[in-house]
Amino acid sequence: MRIYLSPPDVSDTERHALVRGFDSGWIAPLGPEVSAFESELAENTGRSRCIALSSGTAALHLALLDAGVGPGDRVLVQSLTFSASANAVMYTGAEPVFVDSEAGSWNMDPDLLAEALSSNGERYKAVMTVDLYGQCADYERIEAICAQHGVTLIEDAAEAIGATYRGKPGGSFGASAALSFNGNKIITTSGGGALVTNSETTADRALFLSTQARDDAPHYQHSELGYNYRMSNLLAALGRAQLAGLEAKVEKRRANNNYYRETLGDLPGVEFMPEIEGGRSTFWLTALTIDPDLAGLDRETVRLALVEREIEARPLWKPMHLQPFYSSNKMIGGGLSDRLFANGLCLPSGSNLTDTEREEIVGIVRNVAGAA
Numbered sequence: 001m002r003i004y005l006s007p008p009d010v011s012d013t014e015r016h017a018l019v020r021g022f023d024s025g026w027i028a029p030l031g032p033e034v035s036a037f038e039s040e041l042a043e044n045t046g047r048s049r050c051i052a053l054s055s056g057t058a059a060l061h062l063a064l065l066d067a068g069v070g071p072g073d074r075v076l077v078q079s080l081t082f083s084a085s086a087n088a089v090m091y092t093g094a095e096p097v098f099v100d101s102e103a104g105s106w107n108m109d110p111d112l113l114a115e116a117l118s119s120n121g122e123r124y125k126a127v128m129t130v131d132l133y134g135q136c137a138d139y140e141r142i143e144a145i146c147a148q149h150g151v152t153l154i155e156d157a158a159e160a161i162g163a164t165y166r167g168k169p170g171g172s173f174g175a176s177a178a179l180s181f182n183g184n185k186i187i188t189t190s191g192g193g194a195l196v197t198n199s200e201t202t203a204d205r206a207l208f209l210s211t212q213a214r215d216d217a218p219h220y221q222h223s224e225l226g227y228n229y230r231m232s233n234l235l236a237a238l239g240r241a242q243l244a245g246l247e248a249k250v251e252k253r254r255a256n257n258n259y260y261r262e263t264l265g266d267l268p269g270v271e272f273m274p275e276i277e278g279g280r281s282t283f284w285l286t287a288l289t290i291d292p293d294l295a296g297l298d299r300e301t302v303r304l305a306l307v308e309r310e311i312e313a314r315p316l317w318k319p320m321h322l323q324p325f326y327s328s329n330k331m332i333g334g335g336l337s338d339r340l341f342a343n344g345l346c347l348p349s350g351s352n353l354t355d356t357e358r359e360e361i362v363g364i365v366r367n368v369a370g371a372a
């Protein structure tokens, strides 16, 4: 049977939750499950407000709009991420300017960020950090730098619900944060997301914009451009069942990561994504790098050996500054995310990965490494 990188992990509990949502009669489209899911997500992320949405990308878009980002503005975005982070900036008409990662977390380099914000002439409307593969960025420094320069920080926590950093949860950093419940994420609503914030005005604004910016009138009246971004009640029911199992899923993904470290860590040239000091990653995906000079083989050799056995492994996210679509955008710093992309590999990391599957994966990797 095919082994996937990060498949949905659902059970009868989720099926019952969906049926509960259905039987309650709240199909179209909002309802009590949405409100309950929002309260639970706000509590999980240590925020006062949450707006459940149709995707994590929608949450990023609304967070940027709330920050006043629009045409002519520039936004600093971590280059090593999924395209959704940068695309959300483009939706507003603003221009993403990319920032390289630091070695200690693989997330936005605080030194490069400070340098960019201090440079004369360039003005940035917002900063978007990304919590890569379930690991929070260095928020102690990044929050201080953004505060010092009076620039809005938005946390792309799409991969990091369940993580902690210095005692604070993933999703609790910056003016607002985006969560994702896409099918491959640590918890899923089959597709969905949320915006979490401590600001009443941000939450109210997100709610307004996500429901087509309807004015307070008996007829349909609109003074602004709106969006259809709300989450449905049925999917919120599914999300609540998933959220109740989040901690167990984090434990399982961390156990996968630990197993890979113990069984592959001795191979020459193999290094795992470091865990930032004071942070606890969910290890949504286990990521490692293979230095071809030390290992005698490259990432692609390992990946293709796995693919041949119907095992899905992936290179890291291709950094945005290397994407054809963003090739003319400015990049600050450089080198580290390029190297991580060249040598990096994500191994199957699902919370439903079995011991036998893990053993098979490790066996294949050790085999190709041994033959090299």
Ligand SMILES: *Cc1c(COP(=O)(O)O)cnc(C)c1O
Residues within 6 Å of the ligand: 054, 055, 056, 057, 058, 081, 082, 084, 085, 130, 156, 158, 159, 179, 180, 181, 182, 192, 193
């Ligand atoms: C998944 C993801 C998103 C987008 O979330 P969707 O719910 O798929 O729209 C944004 N940023 C990062 C880093 C992601 O991994």
